[in-house]
Amino acid sequence: MFMVKLDNNQLVPTIIQNATTNDVITLAYMSPESFELTLNNKQVWFFSRSRSELWHKGETSGNFFNVESIHQDCDSDTILIKVHPTGPGCHTGNETCFTKELTDLPEFTSTTQHGTILEQIFTTIEDRKLNPKKDSYTSHLFTSGIEQISKKVIEEAGESAIAATKKDKDSLIYEVADLFFHTLVLIAALNLNPTNIWEELEKRKN
Template sequence: MTEIDFEKLNGLVPAIIQDAITHKVLMLGFMNKEAYEKTLESKKVTFWSRTRNCLWTKGETSGNYLNVVSIKNDCDNDTLLIMVHPQGPTCHKGTDTCWGEDNNANPLLFLTELQDFIEKRHEEMPEGSYTTSLFKDGLNRMAQKVGEEALEAVIEATNGEDSRLIYESADMFYHLIVLLTSKGLRIEDIAKELQVRHDPNWHKHD
């Protein structure tokens, strides 16, 4: 990390705290060099309290710690962005964020998490994994599984129950991500294509 400029604000830098999964901004605090170093050492966010003139680790009394995932310095080297996994609500008033927002993850974000997991399976190919077995079976088998699961989803949509439609659609999405991964692609590539098509000036390919 580039050297942090603690001198601009008389020894302090603002630290923006963001949930690593939901990407919600949870709070803003200030760190001096000692608080920053303790945060690095403990992997729990520690601030400098401007009212009490002392260090304080978020959660030391409530148990609602902010577990550090990553720390980034901004372009001017005077503001930190800290990604965390929060334990419980962040605000002292009991809300998830200091702006009173609910810190709920959008379920769509899990598709990226699943994509990352499947890519890791593709890289490591652990024995006993169903995903590994799909990769080993080859492209034709993976494509066949996508077709089979898509057909199951169609059957449930026309003659089944909504819960079964969701179940079979989940199977279809999973096998599609496996297929995409085998081709060096990601589920986000499909999202980008849909985003392009959403433009009113988009025209279907010939």
């Protein structure tokens, strides 16, 4: 009987590889339940860490991962699934998530929990941009256009400032969260991402 070691979150990292080209498509995470669904349905299911729920890859985009074979590594703590994708494998529309070639030694930084939350939210925002949902507020924002999104950013910035002048800390937290969210939508609408902001902030930290 095979054993698979789970991490502290009861998940196992899973590498997805194109069975035809051998290109690595992405790295995601599976729970025991998503693994069972993958085995039974012959299509890949993940566990979304940002939404804390099962995720049938392709359910909204139509870009499914049809399973050819499943393997585990020698330490039994990583899964490799060879698939036949029915469309682009990455939410950006690329065939693979690994599109940035590193030719020099990069600057290594530690991702804080809070930075991770913003990036997880941004991933969902981009998904709503590429795969609109009728009842999604985020999808509605993209449909309304950059001018309307910009107005929302201005509105939330003003409400944040008003809460601060009133020394209303609870309202300030709420309004700044709204400001962060709508700003992420705005940069997604302009095909930017949080990394562009982090790089600019790195220049200012001194």
